[in-house]
Amino acid sequence: MDRIIEQWQRERPDLDVSPLGAIGRLHRVGAQLERELLPIFAEEGLGQGDFDVLATLRRAGEPYEATPSRIAATSMITSGAATKRIARLERAGLVTRRASESDGRVQVIGLTPEGRELMDRLVERHVANEHRLVGMLEPADREHLARILRSWALALGDGEG
């Protein structure tokens, strides 16, 4: 990125390209982190999106349920994507659907025992993996980073973030 910024400064000295530093690096680090996180999901035949859904259900606590619209909102995806993720997980036997009794439009998605067991195993390894990655930073920087990103998320209108 330093090189990229230098190149831009040389080519377009009329522009102040300093924002590229923060935004560009954020993208690159995000991509690298994803690359480090995916293999653990893949060992269980899951993608990032599948894990997201299962995690949403698991951390909701008993009875491990959520609606597709809630899942879509917390995962920042469209409703169509949520439908597909759920269908995939249902096929894999990790999740079930049932109609809501209070609202005829609503489906309730629930974790199966297999899904719950899978997550309980997987989360441990995932969290350990994240510890490893975050461990690359100075402890003080971790907190700084989380704090800065939280305020940015808020400014960007991410209610959940």
Next chain:
Amino acid sequence: MDRIIEQWQRERPDLDVSPLGAIGRLHRVGAQLERELLPIFAEEGLGQGDFDVLATLRRAGEPYEATPSRIAATSMITSGAATKRIARLERAGLVTRRASESDGRVQVIGLTPEGRELMDRLVERHVANEHRLVGMLEPADREHLARILRSWALALGDGEG
């Protein structure tokens, strides 16, 4: 994210889920930023990936050329993805291919005059957009963030980052 972390703490008090704060927020902020940046590219009929390639060529300076492998490396994508991006841009008349004279395996990708003009216009608006987004942060935080992300990128092995 705060809510997500609380939920995990309640459900799995045996795990230290503090890393989720930094990594989760980074993903969410990245997604939000992308959502803010894409419309400007879309106005010119480009996607993020197309812009990346054109930017790589433009900031390389005269004669605005690069090889597919270099493009792939700086954009952190596979060679197949690079081929497709270049083919798309070639179809749009923004880029040309020619064979390298020094190495028979190598293609040289170059910006057309149209491509160069497009980028010169687009970069201005893109940089302005990034200024707006980065402007949501305290000035001191911007530098902190860039510094922390740089060291993380290095630790993650991102030579370009």
Next chain:
DNA sequence: CAATAATGCCTTCCTGGGAAGGTATATTCC
């Protein structure tokens, strides 16, 4: 109590990019 609007979920269509492998040229090592 209609009539209209909003909500929730799903479907179809399309696109971007990864994985894996193919082919042609270059390089290395005897």
Next chain:
DNA sequence: GGAATATACCTTCCCAGGAAGGCATTATTG
């Protein structure tokens, strides 16, 4: 110099997810 290996680019196949719109149900408003 020739065989083995590496490199560069491309091709094919596949899949995840967005956009747009459809259908059913619920909420709202007159």
